[in-house]
Amino acid sequence: MRIASIVGARPQFIKLAPISQAIKELDDHLEHTIVHTGQHYDPSMSQAIFDGLQIPKPDFNLGVGSASHGAQTGEMIAGLEKILQQQRPDVVLVYGDTNSTLAGALAAVKLDIKVAHLESGLRSFNRRMPEEINRIAADHISDLLLAPTKTAMGHLADEGLSGRSVLVGDVMTDVCFQVRDNILGGSPGVPNTSEYPADYLLATLHRAENTDDPILLRRWLQALQNLDRDVVLVAHPRLVAKAADAGVELQRGAVQAIEPLPYHQLVATVIDSAGVITDSGGLQKEAFLLGRLCTTMRRETEWVETLDNSWNVLASQPSELQKLVNRPVPTAHRVPYYGSGDAAEKSVQLLRETFK
Ligand code: UD1
Numbered sequence: 479m480r481i482a483s484i485v486g487a488r489p490q491f492i493k494l495a496p497i498s499q500a501i502k503e504l505d506d507h508l509e510h511t512i513v514h515t516g517q518h519y520d521p522s523m524s525q526a527i528f529d530g531l532q533i534p535k536p537d538f539n540l541g542v543g544s545a546s547h548g549a550q551t552g553e554m555i556a557g558l559e560k561i562l563q564q565q566r567p568d569v570v571l572v573y574g575d576t577n578s579t580l581a582g583a584l585a586a587v588k589l590d591i592k593v594a595h596l597e598s599g600l601r602s603f604n605r606r607m608p609e610e611i612n613r614i615a616a617d618h619i620s621d622l623l624l625a626p627t628k629t630a631m632g633h634l635a636d637e638g639l640s641g642r643s644v645l646v647g648d649v650m651t652d653v654c655f656q657v658r659d660n661i662l663g664g665s666p667g668v669p670n671t672s673e674y675p676a677d678y679l680l681a682t683l684h685r686a687e688n689t690d691d692p693i694l695l696r697r698w699l700q701a702l703q704n705l706d707r708d709v710v711l712v713a714h715p716r717l718v719a720k721a722a723d724a725g726v727e728l729q730r731g732a733v734q735a736i737e738p739l740p741y742h743q744l745v746a747t748v749i750d751s752a753g754v755i756t757d758s759g760g761l762q763k764e765a766f767l768l769g770r771l772c773t774t775m776r777r778e779t780e781w782v783e784t785l786d787n788s789w790n791v792l793a794s795q796p797s798e799l800q801k802l803v804n805r806p807v808p809t810a811h812r813v814p815y816y817g818s819g820d821a822a823e824k825s826v827q828l829l830r831e832t833f834k
Contacts, residue, residue: 479834482567486515486578488523493573495531496652496822515554515578516541522738530740554581569833575613583616598623599630600780646824647817655819657745669746675708681755684714692724701796703731711735773802783815
């Protein structure tokens, strides 16, 4: 049986790591083709993640790069169509909610190739987010919906998609716990965070809705820079580009800006931090899984479970940041909403049963 994974952006490479490992471990007869669209191409956003998580080198790289949504997605579909026509896998696996997800699902379904969507059923109910459109469209055209949480299963049921949905847990838990255990076990190459100030807060900011309006971007950055706590800002290339366009410096006041980190280094930086400030979906969850206070620079979150007992809170305005980041750390137990670390194995088993 042949599975083709289509990935293109950093969070998808991270989710691909446990899937490719599970495919290798579960069955000698499973063939896995990896197609990289090239949506993320900077070495720190792509190669460093593949190397750090020992993901096999992609079999194909379309080299699409950055462009407007239509141009980027269209170029991906045209490139993927050629590869899928030639490869004819039994199932195409798409991940998450990026333009690469939508392009992969559309290219496959139009060729009558089965599609499975991993991290299915997430909803922010904010249709202005490009990711919301990508995930709704991918869910509705896919044949198998692999959902990470009960909440996601509920959303899929509300949209009439129960018949195709299965709760498998979250593959991010698999990879996050594996990497955490390696770090805490002191395995060779454990990242060192001692160059950062004591009790630093780890921050990321990259969502289009926060970075594309120069006035709002300036307000978020000023709010971070004016905090009474030290902030290590891991700067996504989109943030660097948009801040330069808006004429705002990243490194100022409380903020020390650094380049994107390989995954194990990011996990170490969360573990050693006093808390997280982010607009990333993945990082909200990593903070929750690793027991760090998170403040999310958005009006809504798809990962609503992280809001339990205020482990995560939403800062809908830059002016709310100062008060929220200084709230007390909850003592409440964190419910294991995101599974126990076997989501990739369950997903691959399901692919095998459903599409062989
Ligand atoms: C994409 C996803 C987003 C995800 C994020 C993770 C979509 C619509 N959005 O956003 O859901 O959270 O990936 O990182 O697919 N750039 C570089 N080098 C790179 C990649 C990007 O410089 O390797 C810069 C370019 O200026 C580019 C901008 O970042 O225009 C945005 O990149 P793009 O791939 O369009 O979306 P992301 O913001 O990364």
